[in-house]
Amino acid sequence: MDMNAFYIGCEMTRIPELKGKPAAVAGDPKNRGGIILSPNYDARKFGVRTTMLIHEARKLCPEIIFVPPEHSFYSHMSGMVMDILARYAPVIQQNSIDEAWLDLTGCEKLFGKPVEIAEKIMNDIKNELDLWCSIGISENKFLSKMASDMKKPLGITELWESEIKSKLWPLKVREMYGVGKQSEKKLNNIGIYTIGDIARTDKRVLVREFGKYGEEIHMLANGHDPSPVDSESYAENKSISRSTTLGEDTTDIEYLKDILLELSEEVGLEARRQDYSGKTVSIVIKYSDFQTITRQKAMPQAYLTKEIYETGVKLLEDNWNRTRPIRLIGIGIGGTSEEKVQQISLFDLTEEKVDTRKEEKLEKTLDAIKERYGVGAVKRARLITTEKEHKS
Ligand SMILES: [Mg+2]
Numbered sequence: 001m002d003m004n005a006f007y008i009g010c011e012m013t014r015i016p017e018l019k020g021k022p023a024a025v026a027g028d029p030k031n032r033g034g035i036i037l038s039p040n041y042d043a044r045k046f047g048v049r050t051t052m053l054i055h056e057a058r059k060l061c062p063e064i065i066f067v068p069p070e071h072s073f074y075s076h077m078s079g080m081v082m083d084i085l086a087r088y089a090p091v092i093q094q095n096s097i098d099e100a101w102l103d104l105t106g107c108e109k110l111f112g113k114p115v116e117i118a119e120k121i122m123n124d125i126k127n128e129l130d131l132w133c134s135i136g137i138s139e140n141k142f143l144s145k146m147a148s149d150m151k152k153p154l155g156i157t158e159l160w161e162s163e164i165k166s167k168l169w170p171l172k173v174r175e176m177y178g179v180g181k182q183s184e185k186k187l188n189n190i191g192i193y194t195i196g197d198i199a200r201t202d203k204r205v206l207v208r209e210f211g212k213y214g215e216e217i218h219m220l221a222n223g224h225d226p227s228p229v230d231s232e233s234y235a236e237n238k239s240i241s242r243s244t245t246l247g248e249d250t251t252d253i254e255y256l257k258d259i260l261l262e263l264s265e266e267v268g269l270e271a272r273r274q275d276y277s278g279k280t281v282s283i284v285i286k287y288s289d290f291q292t293i294t295r296q297k298a299m300p301q302a303y304l305t306k307e308i309y310e311t312g313v314k315l316l317e318d319n320w321n322r323t324r325p326i327r328l329i330g331i332g333i334g335g336t337s338e339e340k341v342q343q344i345s346l347f348d349l350t351e352e353k354v355d356t357r358k359e360e361k362l363e364k365t366l367d368a369i370k371e372r373y374g375v376g377a378v379k380r381a382r383l384i385t386t387e388k389e390h391k392s
Contacts, residue, residue, distance in 0.1 A: 001085060001121060002145075003098035004132040004153035007038035010077045011067045013130045022046060023065040026054050028290075037069055041153060072243045072284040072294070072330045077129065079239050083274070084124045088117050091231045093141075094238075099148070101141050103229035118156045126154075142225035143168075145177045164223040169196025178217065186210070195221050239278065241332020242266045249288040249325035253316075256329060260312045261305075261382060263331045266375075268305030269367055271333060277303035278333030281311040285320060286328035295319045302333040306359050 003009065007025040012018045022043035028034040036057050039048040046061035057064055078097045085092050088111055089102035104114050111117045118135040125133050134155045136147025146168060147159035159167055174184045176195050190209060192198055198206070198221035206214030219225070242263040250256065260283075271277060282296035295315045302308055312331045320326070369378050 001081075001100055001102065001133050001135050002148040003081065004134055005038055005040050005044075006078075006098035006131070007069060007074055008040040008043075008067070009038075009131045010074050012040065013077075014073075015067065018065060018067070021065060022048065022061050022063060023067065024048060024057065025069050026057075026066040027069060034066075039064075068290065070243075070286075070328070071292075072241060072328075072332075075239060076241045076243065076330075076332070077131070079241070080129055081125060081131065081133075082238065084128065085121065087124070088121055091229050093229045093231060095145075099145075101144065101229045103231075115156060115158065122154065122156065140223075140225035141227055141229065142177060142220045143223055146171075149175070149177075161223045164199075165196070168221075168223070169194060169199060171195045173198060176217070176221065178220065183210075183213075183217075235336035237334075238276070238336055239332050239334035240267050240270045240274075240276065241282070241284075241330055241334075243284055243328060243330020243332075245286075245328045246326065249327050251322060251325050253322065256316060256326060257313055258382065259329055260316065260331055261309050261380060263329070264309035264312055265305045265380070267331060267333060268303060268308055268363060269370065269375075271303040272364065272367055277301040277337040279335040279337045280333065281308055281315070282332050282334060283312050283315045283319075284328070284330040284332075285316070285326055288325040288327045290327070292328075293319065296334070299337075301337045303337075304356070304359050305363055308333060 008018070008023055011025060012023070018040070020042065022040065022045070024039035024043050025037045026034050027037055034054040036048060036050055036052045036054065038050065039057070043057070043061055043064055046064070048057045048061055048064065054066065074097060081098075082092065082094060082100060085100055085102055089104055089107055091103035092100050094100045104117060107117065108114070111120065114137045118137060122133055122135060125131050132153045134148050134152050135157075136144040136150065137156070137158045138144040138147055138160060143159050143161070143164070147157040150157040150159070150167070172194060173179050173187050173192060174181075176198070179187070186209070187193075187198070190205075192201060198217055201218070203215060203218045206218045208214070210217070244259060244263065246259070279300070279302065280296045280298050281302050282294055284292065284294045286292040295318075297311055297315055299307065299311060302311070308331065316329075366378050
C-alpha cells in the first residue's frame with residue numbers, strides 16, 4: 001500500500017479550500033529556492049513534480065498554492081493509516097511514512113480475495129481519512145511494491161510472477177525499486193536500459209560490475225524476492241501523536257501545559273483503545289520563526305494520560321528557552337513497549353504499582369464515559385479552572 005500525494009493529501013483534509021486547486025507542500029514557501037515536497041494531482045496536471053524548485057513550479061502553474069510542511073501532522077495521519085491496515089493483516093511492515101507491506105497469507109477466509117481486501121482497504125482509507133492510496137498485489141514484496149506504482153492515484157494492480165515479462169521487463173531501470181540515479185547511470189553505461197535487460201544479463205557480469213548489489217537486482221528483476229514481511233519494523237515505527245497550532249504564539253507555560261494535557265488525554269485515550277503502549281514519549285515544538293524541535297524520553301510503558309503528560313511537561317521545561325514564543329506544540333508516544341499492559345498479581349503490589357493501577361482504573365473509567373457521552377463529557381480539573389482564566 002502506497003499513499004498518493006501523501007503530505008498534500010493530509011493538508012487537504014484540514015484545509016478544504018485546497019481541494020480542486022493546484023497546491024503543494026513545499027519547504028519554506030517564502031524562499032524562492034524552496035523545494036516542492038508533495039504536489040497534489042491538480043498541480044501535477046501542470047507538470048509540477050516533487051523536488052522541483054518553488055519558482056519553477058510557479059512558472060508552470062502561477063496559481064499554485066504552497067503550504068509549509070508539518071511532519072508531526074503527517075506522521076500522526078500515517079499512524080491512522082497503519083491502524084486501518086492492521087484491521088486486515090496481522091503482519092505489517094511499514095516501509096516509510098506513507099507505505100507498508102501486508103502479508104495476507106491466510107487472510108482470505110476472513111476478508112476475501114486479495115483484490116477484495118485491497119478494495120476494502122482503499123475504501124476505508126478514503127472514507128475514514130479522506131486520503132488516497134494505491135495498492136499492488138503479488139507473491140512477494142518487490143513485485144507488490146512495483147505493482148503499487150503502476151496505477152496512480154487510486155489504483156489496484158496485480159503483478160504475478162507469470163506476468164513479469166509483459167508488465168515489468170519493459171520498464172526503464174530507473175523505475176525499478178532500489179535503483180537510483182547513480183545506479184541508472186552505471187547500468188546505462190554498460191548498455192542496460194530496462195528491467196528486462198537486467199533480468200537477461202548474465203548474473204556474473206552484474207556481480208563483476210556491482211558486487212552484491214548486482215546479484216540482488218538480477219534476482220529482483222527476475223521476480224524473486226525471498227525477504228519476509230517483517231512486522232518488527234511496524235511495531236518499532238508505531239506511534240500515536242497529536243499536535244495543535246495555537247491561536248496565537250505564546251510564552252505562557254501554564255497555557256502550554258493545559259494544551260499538553262488535552263493532547264496527552266487524546267493520545268492516552270487512543271493508546272488504551274488500541275491496547276497499545278509505547279516506550280518513548282516525545283514532544284514537538286515549533287517556534288514562531290518556524291524552527292521546529294522534537295525531544296523524547298524513554299519510558300518502560302507509555303499509555304496512561306498522566307504519565308504521558310508529566311513526561312511531556314518535563315521535556316518542555318528542560319528543552320524550551322522560555323523567551324521564544326511557541327506556535328505549535330504536540331506530544332506523542334512511539335515504539336512498542338516490551339512489557340505487556342499490566343496484569344498485576346495481588347501478591348505483587350508495590351506502592352508504585354498500586355498507584356499505576358489506580359490511575360489506570362481512573363483513566364479507563366474516564367475513557368468509557370467519553371466513548372459514551374463524547375470527549376467533552378468529563379474534564380480534568382486543571383483544564384476547567386484554567387479555561388476560565390484564559391477566557392477572562
Ligand atoms: Mg511512498
